Amino acid sequence: xxxxxxxxxxxxxxxxxxxxxxxxxxxxxxxxxxxxxxxxxxxxxxxxxxxxxxxxxxxxxxxxxxxxxxxxxxxxxxxxxxxxxxxxxxxxxxxxxxxxxxxxxxxxxxxxxxxxxxxxxxxxxxxxxxxxxx
Numbered sequence: 482x483x484x485x486x487x488x489x490x491x492x493x494x495x496x497x498x499x500x501x502x503x504x505x506x507x508x509x510x511x512x513x514x515x516x517x518x519x520x521x522x523x524x525x526x527x528x529x530x531x532x533x534x535x536x537x538x539x540x541x542x543x544x545x546x547x548x549x550x551x552x553x554x555x556x557x558x559x560x561x562x563x564x565x566x567x568x569x570x571x572x573x574x575x576x577x578x579x580x581x582x583x584x585x586x587x588x589x590x591x592x593x594x595x596x597x598x599x600x601x602x603x604x605x606x607x608x609x610x611x612x613x614x615x
Contacts, residue, residue: 482509482510482511483509483510483511483545483546483588483596483599483600483603484507484508484509484510484518484544484545484546485507485508485510485545485546485547485548485549485580485581485584486505486506486507486508486542486545486547486548486549487505487506487507487508487548487549487550487577487580488502488504488505488548488549488550488551489502489504489505489506489577490503490504492504492506492517492520492577493576493577493578494573494574494575494576494577495549495550495551495571495573495574495575495577495580496551496573496574497550497551498550498551498552498553499535499538499548499550499552499553499554499557499561499568500534500535500538500553500554500557502523502538502550503522503523504520504521504522504523505520505521505538505541505542505548506519506520506577507519507520507521507542507545508577508581510581510584510585510588511585511588512585512588512589513585515581515585521541523537523538535556535557535560536560538557539557539560539561539564539566542561542564542566543564543566545566546566546567546595546596546599547566547567547568547569547595547596547599548561548566548567548568548569549569549570549571549575549577549580550568550569550570550571551570551571551572551573552570553568553570565599565602567595567596567599584596588600
């Protein structure tokens with residue numbers, strides 16, 4: 482299972498810029514299932530002059546493999562990539578369910594590089610955890 486975040490104000494479509502996102506819908510996605518697990522909402526802030534808001538948003542998404550948004554500034558992209566979160570730009574109004582279905586199909590046969598890396602990393606963490614169990 483991987484977590485994927487979407488910058489959305491209505492939980493149906495991607496319609497927000499990362500830095501100014503009012504909310505993120507966070508979904509858990511597996512090869513045969515998907516579900517909304519969290520909705521995080523933010524107070525409205527101006528796009529400029531609030532660099533701290535980016536760190537808070539990145540921190541919220543630490544367990545996510547990717548975040549889909551309509552745009553992201555260079556600073557946001559750098560912070561996301563540094564934490565292993567793949568920023569994905571999609572057109573405004575792209576349906577979340579279509580993106581999830583496409584990712585789900587690709588998980589089985591041909592995952593994008595960022596998703597394959599995330600899955601491999603998760604597998605290593607689980608294997609390491611199992612070695613330490615008594």
